[in-house]
Amino acid sequence: MRKTKFDGIFCQSFGRRDDGPGLSNEVLAKLVCEIHEKCENKKPLIIQKDCADAFPAGIKIDKIISEHQTPGKYLDSYEVSRQCLEYCLQNNIKTLLVFAHPDHIWRVRKTLEKFGLEAISVNCTVPYDHKSAQIWTRSKWLFMPWEFFARLAYIFSGKI
Numbered sequence: 001m002r003k004t005k006f007d008g009i010f011c012q013s014f015g016r017r018d019d020g021p022g023l024s025n026e027v028l029a030k031l032v033c034e035i036h037e038k039c040e041n042k043k044p045l046i047i048q049k050d051c052a053d054a055f056p057a058g059i060k061i062d063k064i065i066s067e068h069q070t071p072g073k074y075l076d077s078y079e080v081s082r083q084c085l086e087y088c089l090q091n092n093i094k095t096l097l098v099f100a101h102p103d104h105i106w107r108v109r110k111t112l113e114k115f116g117l118e119a120i121s122v123n124c125t126v127p128y129d130h131k132s133a134q135i136w137t138r139s140k141w142l143f144m145p146w147e148f149f150a151r152l153a154y155i156f157s158g159k160i
Helices: 023-038 077-090 105-114 139-155
Strands: 007-009 045-048 063-065 096-099 118-121
Touching: 023 045, 023 096, 045 077, 063 077, 077 105, 096 105, 105 118, 105 139, 118 139
Parallel strands: 007 045, 007 096, 045 063, 096 118
Antiparallel strands: none
């Protein structure tokens, strides 16, 4: 990875299992940890819970996003990014190094940019988890139609 200036590291989960973080989130967590370890000055880690659950015990996560702030609502990508924004505003973070599944990163990045943050995508290879509790994150063929309609919904609602 080339030298890039950023103030924090953000990772959104992708799929989850009922019995643990799942394959996709384990790979994302490993990739974040590898980059974080290379940072001379440790940057704040803002991580969605399913990925955070796959982190080694010795790595301090500054903000774990685990539930929607409105009780009973589904913690979707938009809400995770919104909570990330809150943390960034409180901690003067303007530029994020962003990790997400490659088929999900566009929407994650666009949402952060809509909030006024600079989002630097990390190109990474992350598998689908065929045992994910979320059916739409089990394979590319299930996810891409979901993502297509999610992007349209975000565009027409003004979320991106």
